[in-house]
Amino acid sequence: MSIKDIITVPNETLKKISQPLEKVSTNEKKLINDLFDTMYASKGIGLAAVQIGVLKRILVVDLSTKDEKRDPLSFINPIIKKVSNETSIYEEGCLSIPDTFIEIERPKICEVEYVDINGEKKNLKCDGLLSTCLQHELNHLDGQLIIDHLSKLKRDSIIKKISKTKKNPDR
Numbered sequence: 001m002s003i004k005d006i007i008t009v010p011n012e013t014l015k016k017i018s019q020p021l022e023k024v025s026t027n028e029k030k031l032i033n034d035l036f037d038t039m040y041a042s043k044g045i046g047l048a049a050v051q052i053g054v055l056k057r058i059l060v061v062d063l064s065t066k067d068e069k070r071d072p073l074s075f076i077n078p079i080i081k082k083v084s085n086e087t088s089i090y091e092e093g094c095l096s097i098p099d100t101f102i103e104i105e106r107p108k109i110c111e112v113e114y115v116d117i118n119g120e121k122k123n124l125k126c127d128g129l130l131s132t133c134l135q136h137e138l139n140h141l142d143g144q145l146i147i148d149h150l151s152k153l154k155r156d157s158i159i160k161k162i163s164k165t166k167k168n169p170d171r
């Protein structure tokens with residue numbers, strides 16, 4: 001169990017495509033534990049392996065609120081099988097893009113096929129925040145970020161601001 005550093009923009013690794021897993025071994029189980037530790041430490045609701053620099057198609061999610069019992073969900077090789085025509089809009093943040101929130105419209109409902117930590121194939125129909133969160137994390141596995149929904153001008157200005165803050169952490 002350990003907390004890893006989260007990669008932030010403009011790190012090029014975030015644009016890379018993550019690779020599917022052939023089997024779930026001890027290494028992957030350890031990686032999933034690290035993802036949960038890192039996500040909880042940063043108070044996030046979702047984290048993809050690429051965000052800690054591992055290009056494997058693994059992501060974790062926990063939408064429980066502060067007063068609730070933790071509800072850890074992990075997804076290996078997730079694929080979206082179906083989406084609804086109906087959409088919903090959420091203001092999304094991302095641990096790889098500090099202090100940035102962007103309203104994004106996505107399909108309201110999605111059906112995800114994935115492999116769980118025991119190597120079993122599962123299916124999950126998601127609605128609401130879980131649906132949005134999973135679509136956001138799945139985008140990470142294909143190198144896509146929420147700032148890719150913006151114009152180049154806006155995207156560049158956000159990246160510039162974050163790069164500046166990184167160089168002068170006191171400001």
Ligand code: NI
Pocket residue numbers: 093094095096136137140
């Ligand atoms: Ni993200």
